[in-house]
Amino acid sequence: MANASGSGRSGISADIKEFVKSVYIIKAPSYGNSFFYSLGFLLLTCFAVLVVTGIIMVFFGPFWWDTNPAGVFIRSIHLWAAQAMTVILVLHLLTIVSTSAYRKKKLIWMLGAVMFFLVLLQVAFGVVVRGDFVSQWNALSAADLWNGMYLGYWINPINWGAVYGWHIAIVPIVLLVLMGTHYLMVRSKGISKPYRNDIPYRMVEIDHRKMYMRAIMLVALILAFAFLFRAQYVAPMTIQRATVMNSSAVAVTLLNEFNYSSGTATYMDSIDPYHYSTRQVYVTVPYDKYLQITNGTNYEAQFLEEPRSVQTIQLADAFSYFSANSTYNTTANATNPLIPMVSSLLKMARSGTYDSVINGEAGSYLDTTYQLRFLSDTGEMYALAAKDKLLPQDWGIVKGGTSWWPPGVWLGGAYNWLEVYVLGNDPNQDRDGGFIAEIALILFIAFPFIPYANELPDKLKMYKIVWNRFTIPELRRKKKRNRR
Numbered sequence: 169m170a171n172a173s174g175s176g177r178s179g180i181s182a183d184i185k186e187f188v189k190s191v192y193i194i195k196a197p198s199y200g201n202s203f204f205y206s207l208g209f210l211l212l213t214c215f216a217v218l219v220v221t222g223i224i225m226v227f228f229g230p231f232w233w234d235t236n237p238a239g240v241f242i243r244s245i246h247l248w249a250a251q252a253m254t255v256i257l258v259l260h261l262l263t264i265v266s267t268s269a270y271r272k273k274k275l276i277w278m279l280g281a282v283m284f285f286l287v288l289l290q291v292a293f294g295v296v297v298r299g300d301f302v303s304q305w306n307a308l309s310a311a312d313l314w315n316g317m318y319l320g321y322w323i324n325p326i327n328w329g330a331v332y333g334w335h336i337a338i339v340p341i342v343l344l345v346l347m348g349t350h351y352l353m354v355r356s357k358g359i360s361k362p363y364r365n366d367i368p369y370r371m372v373e374i375d376h377r378k379m380y381m382r383a384i385m386l387v388a389l390i391l392a393f394a395f396l397f398r399a400q401y402v403a404p405m406t407i408q409r410a411t412v413m414n415s416s417a418v419a420v421t422l423l424n425e426f427n428y429s430s431g432t433a434t435y436m437d438s439i440d441p442y443h444y445s446t447r448q449v450y451v452t453v454p455y456d457k458y459l460q461i462t463n464g465t466n467y468e469a470q471f472l473e474e475p476r477s478v479q480t481i482q483l484a485d486a487f488s489y490f491s492a493n494s495t496y497n498t499t500a501n502a503t504n505p506l507i508p509m510v511s512s513l514l515k516m517a518r519s520g521t522y523d524s525v526i527n528g529e530a531g532s533y534l535d536t537t538y539q540l541r542f543l544s545d546t547g548e549m550y551a552l553a554a555k556d557k558l559l560p561q562d563w564g565i566v567k568g569g570t571s572w573w574p575p576g577v578w579l580g581g582a583y584n585w586l587e588v589y590v591l592g593n594d595p596n597q598d599r600d601g602g603f604i605a606e607i608a609l610i611l612f613i614a615f616p617f618i619p620y621a622n623e624l625p626d627k628l629k630m631y632k633i634v635w636n637r638f639t640i641p642e643l644r645r646k647k648k649r650n651r652r
Contacts, residue, residue: 192376196359197369202639205359206379207260212347213383214253217390219340221246226336230299234401243298244394247568250291252390257287266630269360270616276357279350281613286343292580293335295568296325301402302568304536305553307331308544309565313583316602326541329534363626367635368642400569402556407526407539410548411517418517419490421546422510425450427483430545442541449538451513454525458512467505467512474505482506560588 199205221242225233233239261284264270270277296307310325325331362369403409411418424430425446433446455468471479486506496511516522526538543549550559558564565584586604591597616622625631637643 191355193355193359193374195371196374197361198372198641199369199635199639200359200372201375201378202634203382204259204263204634204639206382207256207263208351208354209379210256210383210386211253211260213386214249214256214390215343215347217249217387218246218253221249222336222340230297234299240398240401241394244397244399245390246294247399248390248393248397250294251393252386253287254291257284263634265625266633267360267635268363268622268626268631270622271363273353273357273360274616276350276353277616278613279346279353281609281615283343283346283350284612285609286339286346288580290335290339290343293325293331293339296331297328297335298399298568299328299404300400301404301552301556302400302558304404304540304543305549305558305564307536308540308549309560312598313602313605316598316600317606318602324537326537327530327535329532332534362631362635364631367631367640369640370642402569405543405549405552406520407517407523407542408520410543410546411514411522414546414548415496415514415518416490416493417546417548419496419510419514420487421542422451422513423483423486423490423506424545425542426506432541432545442537444538449526449529450542451509453529454513454516454522455509457521457525458516462512464512465508467509470505471509486510560584 196205224242225239225246228236228239233243261280264277264280292306292310296303296310304326307325307328311320314320314323314325323330323334407418421430425433428434428446430446432442435442452468458464459466471482474482482504483506485504489504489507490510496514497507502508513522516525523539526542527533527536530536530538540549553559553564556570558567558570563581563584565580565587583601583605587597587601591600611618635643
């Protein structure tokens with residue numbers, strides 16, 4: 169019985185080994201064992217680390233990964249694995265471009281370009297779902313970009329629940345399918361051989377042991393960075409916190425929402441993705457909740473019964489009152505009904521009840537659209553971002569916190585530069601930035617088909633970065649012979 173059992177185990181082991189060998193790339197040109205040609209496997213290693221740490225984080229939840237020491241460490245591993253993946257992906261693309269491998273493998277390049285975009289998207293979504301102020305700030309900035317690209321209706325980063333689904337399910341599954349297809353195509357066609365006659369090579373067996381050792385070293389490096397540079401946590405902004413910090417700004421914002429003059433009410437960046445009444449969401453519904461609890465006088469109804477001319481005067485008077493006062497008055501003796509009405513909402517906001525009502529209106533407490541749009545309208549989000557040096561001019565888009573090292577979406581630096589130094593204070597900044605980003609993506613995917621541009625790497629002799637005496641044994645031997 170024991171022998172039979174042992175034989176069964178050895179049969180399974182042999183089957184696994186046989187399967188692994190069947191999917192391996194066995195032969196490659198002699199430079200195939202260099203670091204540049206193990207980048208694909210290192211990308212897969214990073215992906216595996218991200219999947220494992222991601223599953224652990226999903227299991228324990230945001231509070232654990234933001235506050236628990238073990239959770240912070242796991243989140244730090246996840247963060248640095250994402251950083252490593254983006255760096256390696258750039259090096260991988262540089263290898264392909266340098267050796268003009270896209271010339272004979274145009275479809276493989278196109279798949280890789282789409283995967284590059286998806287990795288950037290995944291990292292950006294990862295910043296959004298971490299659950300602190302940096303994620304809120306990035307979500308608002310990203311929402312404007314998506315709206316400018318005419319995609320805001322389908323991708324709304326300030327809906328935390330939707331982004332969570334994109335990040336842990338949709339994008340990873342699509343990436344996995346594309347990665348598998350990409351690898352099988354490479355395996356079918358083989359590693360690209362030199363297109364130049366002056367690059368000597370011979371076909372050799374790939375050293376898989378060396379490939380695994382590099383993967384182990386990469387994981388060790390990720391763990392070291394995660395230990396030394398922990399992922400930061402900046403407490404999120406809430407309407408309650410904003411009210412404690414600046415009641416006057418919140419009161420004025422409530423009047424702007426009521427009067428349909430706020431940033432959200434007048435948002436028209438290529439499309440208007442916020443199709444809701446700011447008066448209804450931010451004033452009427454919360455105020456009705458307040459009246460249900462207190463059984464007080466309905467000052468909103470009183471105001472709406474006034475003639476239009478009186479309403480105009482009372483609005484101006486209320487703006488003047490709350491701009492000059494950080495206190496509030498909920499008593500019924502105010503001659504202007506807007507003052508006790510807004511004061512009641514400020515009282516709710518200071519207690520935290522207002523946040524709950526606003527988030528509840530969205531239909532899901534994971535959808536923070538109403539809350540973050542209101543906070544954006546107050547200006548307090550901008551003030552806190554300025555204090556923590558997270559504004560675009562401070563390269564805030566590439567940061568994941570307030571430290572000197574940038575653990576955020578560092579590849580967003582190109583867009584950061586575009587936003588600050590090219591578009592500047594253009595009122596159509598997000599629309600124009602989105603249009604430029606879309607054009608850049610299309611050109612990137614279509615690069616192998618663009619005349620002259622696709623010949624540029626060869627003319628610049630970029631192949632020497634990858635094909636040189638350090639990576640090709642035949643070149644080393646040739647150099648030694650020449651010396652003799």
